[in-house]
Amino acid sequence: QQQVKQSPQSLIVQKGGISIINCAYENTAFDYFPWYQQFPGKGPALLIAIRPDVSEKKEGRFTISFNKSAKQFSLHIMDSQPGDSATYFCAASMVYNFNKFYFGSGTKLNVKP
Amino acid sequence: NAGVTQTPKFQVLKTGQSMTLQCAQDMNHEYMSWYRQDPGMGLRLIHYSVGAGITDQGEVPNGYNVSRSTTEDFPLRLLSAAPSQTSVYFCASRRIGRENSYEQYFGPGTRLTVT
Numbered sequence: 001q002q003q004v005k006q007s008p009q010s011l012i013v014q015k016g017g018i019s020i021i022n023c024a025y026e027n028t029a030f031d032y033f034p035w036y037q038q039f040p041g042k043g044p045a046l047l048i049a050i051r052p053d054v055s056e057k058k059e060g061r062f063t064i065s066f067n068k069s070a071k072q073f074s075l076h077i078m079d080s081q082p083g084d085s086a087t088y089f090c091a092a093s094m095v096y097n098f099n100k101f102y103f104g105s106g107t108k109l110n111v112k113p
Numbered sequence: 114n115a116g117v118t119q120t121p122k123f124q125v126l127k128t129g130q131s132m133t134l135q136c137a138q139d140m141n142h143e144y145m146s147w148y149r150q151d152p153g154m155g156l157r158l159i160h161y162s163v164g165a166g167i168t169d170q171g172e173v174p175n176g177y178n179v180s181r182s183t184t185e186d187f188p189l190r191l192l193s194a195a196p197s198q199t200s201v202y203f204c205a206s207r208r209i210g211r212e213n214s215y216e217q218y219f220g221p222g223t224r225l226t227v228t
Binding site for chain 1 (some may be wrong): 117144146148153154155158163171215217219220221222
């Protein structure tokens with residue numbers, strides 16, 4: 001079964017709106033949670049990542065919110081732009097055993113102008 | 114730096130054929146890995162390597178072989194292709210054991226179709 005569950009599968013947002021993508025995990029040993037952005041025909045690229053010692057991390061318009069007790073984390077894209085249209089993947093790994101990453105199923109974001 | 118490169122970009126195989134997907138990186142990264150990407154499944158780890166001569170299995174290793182004779186190259190071999198191996202394959206690499214070494218760098222992918 002998938003170790004990281006991601007929703008929604010697809011998302012349509014108007015330009016300037018907030019895009020929110022959610023992920024949940026079961027394995028409490030996970031302690032590194034990155035988000036990847038993938039444009040069509042390209043490989044994924046790291047967007048932002050968080051460790052569980054903080055509840056929020058912000059980089060520009062992108063924010064990760066982390067809820068350790070609920071075993072959930074989410075990506076918020078503020079002031080969404082058409083250039084943000086891409087597929088987003090959450091992932092989880094363990095810093096002490098960093099050889100394996102577990103990815104969510106992906107969210108296809110379409111930001112309408 | 115070219116980063117992570119993959120060849121070919123596209124490939125069509127018949128069931129039972131074998132082939133090798135090539136991956137190379139010029140960043141002197143110790144860790145390299147192969148993923149497959151399927152609709153609704155995200156990326157799943159096939160095999161990984163933490164250095165020349167050292168490889169291990171990921172989530173979905175069956176039907177795939179790897180070896181790592183140099184730091185730069187990490188080829189993925191399909192011994193007898195099956196339609197279930199139709200997918201997009203990504204190679205990734207990262208440093209090990211250094212500050213800020215968590216980031217994985219992905220190649221552009223190889224789209225494989227098995228008929």
